[in-house]
Amino acid sequence: xxxxxxRGQLRQRVRRRAFTLLAALVAIPLLAxxxxxxxVEVRRAADAAERTTWDSVFSAAQAERGQSAYKDACARCxxxxxxxxxxxxxxxxxAFMSAWNGQTLGDLHERIRTSMPTDTPGVxxxxxxxDVIAYMLQFNGYPAGAAELSKESDALxxxxxxxxxx
Numbered sequence: 757x758x759x760x761x762x763r764g765q766l767r768q769r770v771r772r773r774a775f776t777l778l779a780a781l782v783a784i785p786l787l788a789x790x791x792x793x794x795x796v797e798v799r800r801a802a803d804a805a806e807r808t809t810w811d812s813v814f815s816a817a818q819a820e821r822g823q824s825a826y827k828d829a830c831a832r833c834x835x836x837x838x839x840x841x842x843x844x845x846x847x848x849x850x851a852f853m854s855a856w857n858g859q860t861l862g863d864l865h866e867r868i869r870t871s872m873p874t875d876t877p878g879v880x881x882x883x884x885x886x887d888v889i890a891y892m893l894q895f896n897g898y899p900a901g902a903a904e905l906s907k908e909s910d911a912l913x914x915x916x917x918x919x920x921x922x
Contacts, residue, residue: 808918809861812901814890819900822891825884829873838895843874848896853919861905862913864889882907 807813827836833844840846845855856864869885871877880888886907894900906912 807915808922809893809898809915810918810922811915812899813861813903813915814893814898814900814905815903816894816900818887818890818904819894820891822887822889822894826888826891829880829884830888833873838892847892853896856917857919859917860913861889861915861917862909864917865907865912866909886912 830847833841834847835841835844838847839849846852865882865885868888869878869880869882872880886905890900890905893905905915
């Protein structure tokens, strides 16, 4: 038989271990939910930091250059009104807005640069395409700012096309 003092120590050890186990069982889900909450906060902060077409991502001067380039290169198919014609889609209105909503300006830039004009694709330079996109944004009611829209793919991928005004 065990001495009483040893049994008391054993009970105390068992209680401490049970308490530690219980604390761990309670703390782990709380820590996990806290980590998930932090993850959500990080995603929200990243989303808030993301630039959109509503963040004045082009300049008025750039849009003016783009208007000139658009008239010279794009209007023959897409019309000056950007309403499109025949097989050339509209570059304004709800169909255009919903087709590009959520995509990046990098996607739009690449599409124009590599597939337009349809009879001789790839003839427009990066700057010319960026200028035309600036004009398209202005035409569709997006605000101009102080800085020009970049012609670089990485920078354009950081700007999301958002149809509805936030």
